[in-house]
Amino acid sequence: MRFVSHLSANGAVGPVNGAGATARRPYHRHMTRPILLLMLWWWLPTVGWAQARPDGLVDVCPVRAAESVPPAQFDRPDCERLPLYRVDPQGRHLWLRMQLQPEAPESTDYLGLLIAAKASSELYIGGELVGRNGLPGADARSEIAGRMDVVLPLDRARLRAADHAIVLRMSSQQGWLQLVGPIHAIELVGSPDVQNQTLRYYLPSLLPLGVFLLAAFYFGSLMLRSERKLAPALLTALALLAALQLLLEVSRGVLAYAYPMHDLRLLGILGCAGAFGLGLVALLTHLYAPRRLAPALVLAALAMATVLALTGAMDSRTALMLLIGSLFALAAALLGVRRGARGARAYVAGLALFALADVVDPSGFIDYGFYWL
Structure with missing residues (x-):
């Protein structure tokens, strides 16, 4: 057994720098790059827990x-x-x-x-x-x-x-x-402090955590200063959800918690993933198909509820929450490409890669989704 060290719009923004209407610029050009950077940080790998399987019985x-x-x-x-x-x-x-x-x-x-x-x-x-x-x-x-x-x-x-x-x-x-899989590892080790061993692997995640918090501050301030608040509000929420899920993942290396708390940690991670997926749907639908925002959210939520009813493994549930969100968001971005909206192609590429990684290796996608090694 091994211990393995087992996440652009059609309108324009209002005055964001105190210059009034003359400071306006196309929304998609203003927001596309930071959104894609946020998705990239969600994607970066790190060390996590993985279920190792012993050779013997x-x-x-x-x-x-x-x-x-x-x-x-x-x-x-x-x-x-x-x-x-x-x-x-x-x-x-x-x-x-x-x-x-x-x-x-x-x-x-x-x-x-x-x-x-x-x-x-x-x-x-x-x-x-x-x-x-x-x-x-x-x-x-x-x-x-x-x-x-x-x-x-x-x-x-x-x-x-x-x-x-x-x-x-x-x-x-x-x-x-x-x-x-309630048993993750049973093995011989050469150090008595499992929390320190684990935490060493999680320390590099402080950098993406800082990026998430800075992104939340940036988009939050933009929301307060903009006339159109929904998109920056959604971006703020996405950054905070990514940070919260990261903290929940890292908590296993920081806190020596009793085993019943592990269920609450997993539920928190699942909740963050589901909310992040719905946030992606809301953001991209708002940008490229605003009239379909409510139906898209309802359909995505129903798809997620179906997954929860039919799937038992928590990793699979979490991966599918993100996959459903990315696929609905991808559909909205494709509508933007069809209409010739600026920035839509970049979102299509980013969301397609996001979904592909989730499909190819769901467990690895979840394990390495938030941290940077």
């Missing part, structure tokens, strides 16, 4: 009533052998047994077990409890929620004596979502 058994120590054998009829990415502790109380081989078995350096999972857990080596993250339980009342990401220290000699076999007791009885 994991033995999984349900925890029986009053069973306080790991079973001696994992060959009971109710046990099974699964790849780790298919193990689901949500609403369950499980024993997991796996083999973990250090890269340098004779080293005396620090050795820890990284557990990145939506679950509480206990670590057993040789049948003895050696570490705990929260308290696993058979139900929500008996469980104490552990942290989403934790490193438990390991004794190398004890691990060797157990032939590098460990057993985890896990449960996930709290939360709001049923995730497709």
